[in-house]
Structures are given as structure tokens and as C-alpha cells.
Amino acid sequence: MDVENxxxxxxxRADPSDWAALAKIDSVAAAGDHTRRDNIRHWCEQGAVLMARDSSEPLGYSVLEYTFFEQGFVTMLMVAPSARRRGVGARLLTAVETVCTTTKLFTSTNVSNHPMQQLLQRASWLPVGLLHGLDEGDPELFYLCPSTRLRDATGTGG
Incomplete structure (x- = not known):
């Protein structure tokens, strides 16, 4: 499925066989986190991954799941360190908005993750909540995609 070119x-969409290449560009997995590597493999097998790539290699990926109150949720958005600040994250976010099948789409990021917060602000996502206790000393900020940016999953309009 070619979302954007x-x-x-x-x-x-990433194929199940893409997981190893994505693990190489994921800074957490590449640092040896086996749980993240397993998660990437699982997400690819489930068809939940959108992968951004140029002609030679993957540059980033996003994971869209529907386990957050049965609404779309961007579980992960990762851009290879060498490809950051080049629009890859914005393209992945737009792609997720395009394929989301629910009328609401959420994501979250740590308070310490300023680049992700800036990306979401530039994309006009709305801050909708703050959760303490997931990562000690680094609360989680939740965001909601404006409904005007989503395809209407119900077919009833807006």
C-alpha cells in the first residue's frame, strides 16, 4: 500500500521481513533493547507499521494500533538519527492520519521529548491530557489529532 511518495x-506498510532493518534505525533497539526489537517484529507481523524510506534504506516508522479505548493510537513514531529534522516524522504522521480507520486518533510522548512535541504542535495536534507515573519523573503528554485531518471511518461526515 503506497500511502505517499x-x-x-x-x-x-512494512512487511514482516522489514523488522530487522527497522530495528537498526531505532535508537532504542539499536542500543540493545531486546524488548523493543521484539515489539518491532510483532508490530510488523501485525501490519501495524508504516515505514518511510528513500531509494536505499528505511528512514523511520510509525505504529498505528487500535487498543486505546478502541480508537487509533500512534504507539511509536521513530526516525533514524541520521534522518531527523528532514520532514520524515511529519510524513509519517500524515500517513497515519490518512490510514486511521477510527474517528479519533491519539498519541503520547514524554514531557522530555521536545522534538516530538514540536512535531505534534506543527501538525496542529491538540494537547488533551497529562499522565504521571509511567516513567518516573517524566510525565506523559497525550495529544489528539484534529478530526478534520482524519478520514471519516463511519462514512457519515466530519
Whole structure:
């Protein structure tokens, strides 16, 4: 499924066989976190991953799941360190908005993750909550995608 192909950057669904390449560009998995590697493999097998790539390699990925109160949730958005600040994250976010099948789409990020907060602000996502206790000393900020940016999953309009 080719979601977007602009300026040489292609975003499409990852195949189960893509997990190892994605683990190499994921800074947590590449640092040896086996749980993250297992998660990437599982997400790819479940068809939940959209992968951004240029002609030679993957540059980032996003994970869209429907386990957050049965609404769309961007569980992960990761851009390879070498590809950051080049629009890859924005393309992945737009791709997720395009394929989401629910009328609401959420994500979250730690208070300490300023680049993700800036990306979400530029994309007009709305802050909707703060949760303490997941990561000690680093609360989780929750965001909601504006409904005007989502395809209407019910077919009833807006």
C-alpha cells in the first residue's frame, strides 16, 4: 500500500521481513533493547507499521494500533538519527492520519521529548491530557489529532 511518495520519500506498510532493518534505525533497539526489537517484529507481523524510506534504506516508522479505548493510537513514531529534522516524522504522521480507520486518533510522548512535541504542535495536534507515573519523573503528554485531518471511518461526515 503506497500511502505517499513525495520528493523521493516513500511511506508504505512494512512487511514482516522489514523488522530487522527497522530495528537498526531505532535508537532504542539499536542500543540493545531486546524488548523493543521484539515489539518491532510483532508490530510488523501485525501490519501495524508504516515505514518511510528513500531509494536505499528505511528512514523511520510509525505504529498505528487500535487498543486505546478502541480508537487509533500512534504507539511509536521513530526516525533514524541520521534522518531527523528532514520532514520524515511529519510524513509519517500524515500517513497515519490518512490510514486511521477510527474517528479519533491519539498519541503520547514524554514531557522530555521536545522534538516530538514540536512535531505534534506543527501538525496542529491538540494537547488533551497529562499522565504521571509511567516513567518516573517524566510525565506523559497525550495529544489528539484534529478530526478534520482524519478520514471519516463511519462514512457519515466530519
Amino acid at each position: 513525495l520528493s523521493g520519500l516513500q511511506v508504505d
